[in-house]
Amino acid sequence: MNWKRFLAVLKARNREFIRDRSALGWNIVFPLLIVAGFAFAFSGKPMDLYKVGVYAADPVQKLAQVQETQAFFRTDYIQFIPVTELPPAITKVERHQLDMLFDLDQQRYWINRDSPKGYILERVLHGADTVDAPAGGFRRQTVSGREIRYVDWLIPGILAMNMMFSALFGVGYVIVRYRKSGVLKRLQATPLTAFEFLGAQVVSRLWLILIITGGVYAGADLFIDFSMFGSYLLLLLVFTLGAVSLISLGLLVAARIASEELAGGILNVLSWPMMFLSGVWFSLEGANPLIQKLALLFPLTHIIDAARAVMIDGAGLAGIGTQLLILSLMSALFLLLGAVLFRWK
């Protein structure tokens, strides 16, 4: 490794990125949009989970009356919606737009037999008045603690997903463009080695990803105040190793391809399954075991698992050792394969 050559390429790549105002602008604006979107979506009161229509001649007054006498109509996280016409309300139940519908005058209710929410609501209806009483011999115990909201669970995934797109497309695409335009061929004619060139690309994208991820983290925290129970240093380690593994994957994809269209297709084939199967938006708990095993092949899965463990569970180094080891091995494997397969032309 010749550091002078490495630093020259690193400097040139950084300069190219910083001077490309559209790319720079997008890399700043996109995280801001993410933060703004989260602030908008999660800064209000918690959303109701169920929607129940209430029909009567005077539904508002009747609802107020039953709420005094029946516990079900006081249940938290159920939104009770007064309706004045029955047939359209029944249609909404058929279409799952309402989870349940009551006709308070006739003392009857509708649920859609295909709706899981309707099923749960019906169970709640029948058990609502017995919650404080012993049920089946079980005695009620309570604990208190800070709530882990969906947004707390989601933020690590969003940060990692943003990193993934920046790493895969920011490195893979650029190298393919260099190859197609002849930049790589010109560099090949110098004493610069492939390792020096690829190393500079990794470092250049790494610092950028870490700065942007830090910015999104700080911005989201300002608006949403999400959970962070672990060490910031450990989280930085997770994101650094994660970014290196994703950048290396981008290098591997770009090792030989000279078509931007093909590179874009392959990068999409990699990034979309990762986005949905690595647990960014929902947990794979209970999913098909094959899908769960497939997800373990993706670096994003391990980044998100480790980041959630640090941020939500306050895990230490030992708690995320497995994920860090896997990310390190993946980085080494992708880098090695990328360097071996790399072609300048």
Place this chain on the structure above:
Amino acid sequence: MAALLQASSLIKRYGDVAAVDGVSFGLEAGTCFGLLGPNGAGKTTTIEMLEGITDADEGEIRYRDKPVGTEFRNDAGIMFQSTALQDYMTVREALEMFGSFYPRTTPMAELIETCALGEFLDRDSRKLSGGQRQRLLLAIALVNDPQVVFLDEPTTGLDPQARHNLWALVKRIRAQGKTILLTTHYMEEAYELCDEIAIMDHGKIITRGSPKALLAEHFDEVILQLPRTDILGDPAELPLPVTVRGDTVEIPSRDINTTIRVLLDHDASLAGLQIRPRTLEDLFLALTGEALRA
């Protein structure tokens, strides 16, 4: 004297096609060697094998009588037929970056002066004119104070003024004692710049020597050119070796007086008569049997 750079029996195949088929030649130190040939003749593949950009399937390349390696890479300056630089890079930054790749460099001031880059040092390299861009690429090829300079069709696409400017630069580089390997489509360029040329076709060198020696070896006549309309009737019926090229009739002749007499006997007008010596282009066409392939 051993050649500074020696190519021996180079072969490069793409599938069943031999793009380069047993090419051998040597570059003497301080000379300019021209590699000519129609499109697809194998010039660029040959030069890329010498540059180390493409691996030869067979054959050997030796620099200073040793297999090419790090020393050669540090001593070689390369100007490709078409090269892109990274975006948003100024002329100065490009020179600095390429300079940092080598252990030995040409002083920046000398490079700027040699290639006349002073006026646009801080300009984005994408915003240079064709001639300015070729001068920058030549400067990058010279950034490491090379002993051997490869110029692959350096003036293709340039206007006549820019082309002559670049020729002046190449002559200057040659005067500094550097060894140059040049490929070109322009016969005039080869004649102007090269001490020795080789003409390639179908992956083989079909002739080589100094331009003057090759012309003397292959031709002992001059060409009489007449406008087609100056000859009454069909030019092919003249008792002369006539070639019609568009609106012009060309007649090679070892005895101008006799040829003119024949023309006058056939009532040809001599108002538009021009007499020129044989050129490299004539040699090129005679050897490759075709016009430059587009």
